[in-house]
Amino acid sequence: xxxxxxxSDNPTPLSKQSPLFSRLGACLLTIGMVLAFFISQLLGVYxxxxxxLPSTKNTTVxxxxxxxxxxxxxxxxxxxxxxxxxxxxSVLIIxxxxxxxxxxxxxKPFAFSTGMKMLGLLILFMIGSQVLTYFLDETPLxxxxxxxxxxxxxxxxxxxxxxxxxxxxxxxxxxILWSAISEQFVTSQWRHHGAIVASLVTSLIFAVIHVxxxxxxxxxxxxxxLLFCYARVKSGSLLLPMLMHMINNGVAIxxxxxxxx
Numbered sequence: 001x002x003x004x005x006x007x008s009d010n011p012t013p014l015s016k017q018s019p020l021f022s023r024l025g026a027c028l029l030t031i032g033m034v035l036a037f038f039i040s041q042l043l044g045v046y047x048x049x050x051x052x053l054p055s056t057k058n059t060t061v062x063x064x065x066x067x068x069x070x071x072x073x074x075x076x077x078x079x080x081x082x083x084x085x086x087x088x089x090s091v092l093i094i095x096x097x098x099x100x101x102x103x104x105x106x107x108k109p110f111a112f113s114t115g116m117k118m119l120g121l122l123i124l125f126m127i128g129s130q131v132l133t134y135f136l137d138e139t140p141l142x143x144x145x146x147x148x149x150x151x152x153x154x155x156x157x158x159x160x161x162x163x164x165x166x167x168x169x170x171x172x173x174x175x176i177l178w179s180a181i182s183e184q185f186v187t188s189q190w191r192h193h194g195a196i197v198a199s200l201v202t203s204l205i206f207a208v209i210h211v212x213x214x215x216x217x218x219x220x221x222x223x224x225x226l227l228f229c230y231a232r233v234k235s236g237s238l239l240l241p242m243l244m245h246m247i248n249n250g251v252a253i254x255x256x257x258x259x260x261x
Contacts, residue, residue: 026181073152077156087171106236
C-alpha cells in the first residue's frame with residue numbers, strides 16, 4: 001500500500017489544490033446543504049409514507065407527515081431515501097465545480113494504528129457519556145420508543161440508524177462541508193486553522209439539526225462530532241469517522257434494544 005494512503009499523521013492537505021468554493025460559495029453551500037438535509041428528510045417521509053401507510057381518500061399531506069413521523073417503518077425507509085438524495089446532491093455539486101468526489105470527500109484508506117487510537121478515544125467518550133447520562137438520569141433515546149414499537153422489522157430500523165444514517169451524515173458534515181470550509185484558509189497565513197474552524201462550525205451545525213434531542217444530548221453530540229472531525233484530520237480519511245459513527249450508533253441502539261427486550 002502506498003505511503004500516501006496510510007500516513008495518517010501527515011494526511012494530504014487540501015492546500016495541494018485550489019479551493020473548490022469561494023468564501024461566499026462555502027457559505028451558500030453550508031446553508032444549501034442544511035436545507036437539503038431537512039428537505040431530503042421531508043421527501044423521504046412523504047414518499048415512504050405514501051408507500052407504507054394505509055391509503056384513504058381523505059389522507060392529506062399533513063396526515064402523512066404526522067403519522068409517518070412516528071412510524072418506524074416509514075422513518076427507516078425515509079432515512080434510506082434521504083441518504084440516496086444527499087449522496088447524489090453532494091457528488092453532483094462537487095462534479096459541477098470540477099472536483100474529484102473521492103478526493104474531495106477524502107474517501108480513501110486509513111492507517112490501522114490511527115483507527116485503533118481513534119477507537120480508543122471513542123470508547124472513552126462512550127463510557128464517560130454513559131456515566132454522565134446515568135448520574136443525570138437522562139433518557140437520550142426516548143424518541144426511539146414509537147419507532148421501535150411500530151417498525152415492521154427491527155433489523156430495518158437498525159440498518160437505517162446504524163449503517164445508513166452515519167453514511168450520509170458524515171458525507172455531508174465531515175465530508176463536503178468540512179472540506180469547503182477548511183479550504184478557505186489554504187492561501188492565508190491562517191491555513192493551519194482551517195481544520196479547527198471547519199470542525200467547530202460543522203460540529204455545531206450537526207448538533208443543532210438533531211432537533212429530536214434536548215440540550216444535554218445536543219451538548220454531547222457537539223463533543224462527539226468534534227471527535228469525528230479529529231479522526232478525519234488524523235487519518236486524512238472520511239471512512240474512519242463513518243466507521244466510528246456506525247459503532248457509536250450501533251452501541252446505543254444495541255443498549256436500547258437490550259433494555260426494552
